Amino acid sequence: TSSSGEEFEIVVDETMIEYVREYVDWVIYMPGKSFIETRVDFSDITPIDGQTGTSDHTNIFVDTLTITDLKYGKGIQVFAEENTQLLLYAYGSYRKFKDKYPIKRIVMRIAQPRLDHFDVWELDVPSFIKRIRKLETAAHAAWCPTADRVPGKKQCQWCKISSDCQAYSVFAHRLVEDIFE
Numbered sequence: 001t002s003s004s005g006e007e008f009e010i011v012v013d014e015t016m017i018e019y020v021r022e023y024v025d026w027v028i029y030m031p032g033k034s035f036i037e038t039r040v041d042f043s044d045i046t047p048i049d050g051q052t053g054t055s056d057h058t059n060i061f062v063d064t065l066t067i068t069d070l071k072y073g074k075g076i077q078v079f080a081e082e083n084t085q086l087l088l089y090a091y092g093s094y095r096k097f098k099d100k101y102p103i104k105r106i107v108m109r110i111a112q113p114r115l116d117h118f119d120v121w122e123l124d125v126p127s128f129i130k131r132i133r134k135l136e137t138a139a140h141a142a143w144c145p146t147a148d149r150v151p152g153k154k155q156c157q158w159c160k161i162s163s164d165c166q167a168y169s170v171f172a173h174r175l176v177e178d179i180f181e
Helices: 014-028 084-097 125-142 166-180
Strands: 033-041 052-061 064-070 105-112 117-124
Touching: 014 064, 014 105, 033 084, 052 084, 064 084, 084 105, 084 125, 105 125, 117 125
Parallel strands: 064 105
Antiparallel strands: 033 052, 052 064, 105 117
């Protein structure tokens, strides 16, 4: 069942098992303490209350926090560097564990086994916090009613409100006009 209550079926076949095994093999042998499907909260830096996510795999070893996100799709290659979702999940994990573990380094990883793509981005904590503050500023600015909107195929692709967005509506209309000219 999805978060919206819709039921759907996921077919688990040999191919899926093999691809998921590649992800599992990448995370299972990590030394240290591992956490699977960990709920993380990053609502303190977003303009919307209750913003959380689920970190697929979180690992803490010595002074390093590692977040690994499984992307099972094969349509679009996703990179770890400057990945907003990964930054938010790493931040939520950092908040959750920083008082218990001496975290000095953040490692963010994307696993896309169907594309044979395993990407890694590392930051020390001060650099990580700078990125988070920048993200926080951008998030609050984006929700300002007078914020400039720059719609486009890439930036609107996963947006949950693009169907109600005036700027996207104008963009889509111009796109259709260009196609039929």
